[in-house]
Amino acid sequence: MDTQVKLQILSGAARYDASCASSGSKREGPSCGTGNTSTIGICHSWADDGRCISLLKILLSNDCIYDCAYCVNRSTNPVERASFTAREVIDLTLEFYRRNYIEGLFLSSAVMQSPDHTMERMVRVAEALRTEEQFGGYIHMKIIPGCSSELVRKAGLYADRISVNIELPSQASLQRLAPQKHKHAILEPMALIGREIATSLVERKASRHAPRFAPAGQSTQMIIGASPENDFQILRLSQGLYKKMNLKRVYYSAYVPVTADNRLPALAAPPLLREHRLYQADWLLRFYGFSAEEILSDEAPHLDESFDPKTAWALRHPEFFPVEINRADYATLLRVPGIGVLSAKRIVAARRFSSITPEGLKKIGVVIKRAKYFIICSGRSSEKPDHSPTVIRHRLLLGEGDEATVSALPEQLVLPGLFA
Amino acid sequence: MMNSYLYDGTADGLLSAITWILEEEPDPEKVTLSERKDTLFEEGFTISTDATQAESLFFRLKQHAPDAAHTLYTFMLAEKEGMETSLLHYVSLAFRYGDKVKGYLTHPAVRDIVNVAKKVGRELHRMKGLLRFEKLQDGAYLAKMEPDYNILHPLAYHFSRRLRAQHWFLYDVKRRTAARWNNGSLQFGTIEQFTTPALSEDEKKVQALWQVFFKTIAIPDRKNPRLQKSNMPMKYWKYLVEKQGE
Numbered sequence: 032m033d034t035q036v037k038l039q040i041l042s043g044a045a046r047y048d049a050s051c052a053s054s055g056s057k058r059e060g061p062s063c064g065t066g067n068t069s070t071i072g073i074c075h076s077w078a079d080d081g082r083c084i085s086l087l088k089i090l091l092s093n094d095c096i097y098d099c100a101y102c103v104n105r106s107t108n109p110v111e112r113a114s115f116t117a118r119e120v121i122d123l124t125l126e127f128y129r130r131n132y133i134e135g136l137f138l139s140s141a142v143m144q145s146p147d148h149t150m151e152r153m154v155r156v157a158e159a160l161r162t163e164e165q166f167g168g169y170i171h172m173k174i175i176p177g178c179s180s181e182l183v184r185k186a187g188l189y190a191d192r193i194s195v196n197i198e199l200p201s202q203a204s205l206q207r208l209a210p211q212k213h214k215h216a217i218l219e220p221m222a223l224i225g226r227e228i229a230t231s232l233v234e235r236k237a238s239r240h241a242p243r244f245a246p247a248g249q250s251t252q253m254i255i256g257a258s259p260e261n262d263f264q265i266l267r268l269s270q271g272l273y274k275k276m277n278l279k280r281v282y283y284s285a286y287v288p289v290t291a292d293n294r295l296p297a298l299a300a301p302p303l304l305r306e307h308r309l310y311q312a313d314w315l316l317r318f319y320g321f322s323a324e325e326i327l328s329d330e331a332p333h334l335d336e337s338f339d340p341k342t343a344w345a346l347r348h349p350e351f352f353p354v355e356i357n358r359a360d361y362a363t364l365l366r367v368p369g370i371g372v373l374s375a376k377r378i379v380a381a382r383r384f385s386s387i388t389p390e391g392l393k394k395i396g397v398v399i400k401r402a403k404y405f406i407i408c409s410g411r412s413s414e415k416p417d418h419s420p421t422v423i424r425h426r427l428l429l430g431e432g433d434e435a436t437v438s439a440l441p442e443q444l445v446l447p448g449l450f451a
Numbered sequence: 452m453m454n455s456y457l458y459d460g461t462a463d464g465l466l467s468a469i470t471w472i473l474e475e476e477p478d479p480e481k482v483t484l485s486e487r488k489d490t491l492f493e494e495g496f497t498i499s500t501d502a503t504q505a506e507s508l509f510f511r512l513k514q515h516a517p518d519a520a521h522t523l524y525t526f527m528l529a530e531k532e533g534m535e536t537s538l539l540h541y542v543s544l545a546f547r548y549g550d551k552v553k554g555y556l557t558h559p560a561v562r563d564i565v566n567v568a569k570k571v572g573r574e575l576h577r578m579k580g581l582l583r584f585e586k587l588q589d590g591a592y593l594a595k596m597e598p599d600y601n602i603l604h605p606l607a608y609h610f611s612r613r614l615r616a617q618h619w620f621l622y623d624v625k626r627r628t629a630a631r632w633n634n635g636s637l638q639f640g641t642i643e644q645f646t647t648p649a650l651s652e653d654e655k656k657v658q659a660l661w662q663v664f665f666k667t668i669a670i671p672d673r674k675n676p677r678l679q680k681s682n683m684p685m686k687y688w689k690y691l692v693e694k695q696g697e
Contacts, residue, residue, distance in 0.1 A: 035659065042667045045668075065613075065616050075580040081682065082673075083682065087664070123660065130586070131580075132661050134580075287673070301675070380553075381555060381557050386556070
């Protein structure tokens, strides 16, 4: 089979993996080789779906022995099968890299024969790139659940980032939709990777020649909307992964129906809004000092569709506001809707020089449209201070229209039924 | 009355004028500086250009406030006219406050300079990703670009760390300037007459592979051309292999 046909099959099969980050790793390339990595990552293009392309994202093979209901590569799905040779992957990576199309390689695979067999072939590609070709660019490698820990360790030595996909957020869903995958086969390598990363960091403090283990950390992915878990369950799982396993990123991938299966929900469209809200909530966990329990609860386990999770939290907590821009500490500023990490830092830096006026706040980059209901500047507020959360809610949704139009608010906006 | 100063319109002239004003003026934040246009109603004292003065200003600022010096360097790449007074005030504030000056975003001069520098930085970062090399018949690689700002130098430096084993050229079509990397040395120059050299035999094949990848990697159910354009403005498409023939 011609390389171009293989590329079409094996990149088409890899596109449902959300991760394309090329950040978190700083490596000076080998002096006689090709490639280095940049700490902040570099995007090289943006595909027709608007997602960034930074890595050559492909599967080594889509010839799978597993039959996971949600997956386009499931063994019973009648799609064309193909497998790359190691040489083909290496050549594609280098030819693309030399022309600056990509930041590096993202290598995943369907399970051929056995997890060990597959993982071994993947590791061999990375090893050849690093040692024979002196490739210094970014490598992201998937770990095939169920492969030996020796192969996981080897992968971590060649790759910048490694990841094990959780795919389904509960044991029950895993059993129903991916009967050949087991929870422990996913969580064990994740824990192992977490330990190896921690050890390597300690060793590198003692000696900078100590080998690096997955310097850009570990990530994972969950499919959203293929199984019945609610947002609260998903968010608590992510929180656990960040805290206990020290993950860098959890990716959420809106379920795109790729096979007809009566175990799966029939969706009119991928739940993109839900995916977007989960990412927002995920950011609150990682950068804004929120806990999953503050964002959602057993009584309200779904993220609001009409408001971002921070605004939703603010509307539930009127007692926390208004926040005084010129005195509040950084953590408090972060809780204000319309103030992000960057603007909170800028506020703290700018008020050292002089107190900040509402005008100055706008110039700093705060989204005044949202923030104005929740802040005061040196005692002054641009809004009447007695707004009830209901009024603020309506104004945020509909702008400063007259109050009569407010009752005409379309009901389905707040109904969670869209993706149930 | 505010004192007004003029300079000859060159980068060296601008920096040496700033040096002079910082030394001679008791309150540099109260004076204005602009390019001399020799019009009838122009008022102000012209400061002569001294390249060594310009260099020493940059050096001293680097000692005093490395971040601010980097902002100054990036700002100069924008080749912006009409912001001389802002730059003068910014540099003066940078000497007063050190690197903390970048936090003084409520000051109009700081905001103006930092914003322009940010735009340059953004384009530089973008081009690190969007630049496309083509392999030539003789085995060297050539990338053409038409950036808004004069980012050739820092961009070439980036690729000198990255594509070390290759012989490559980087060509700014609009400014007719070029960088060349070969055998571990980086050179800059201008190009008066540019003729596109012949491509290597397999170049079109590799480009076709990239085009295939670009098409298939997008999830059809999630098509979003608006997002694509906002992340990758159309002005950069001209030299993108994946956007040819669309």
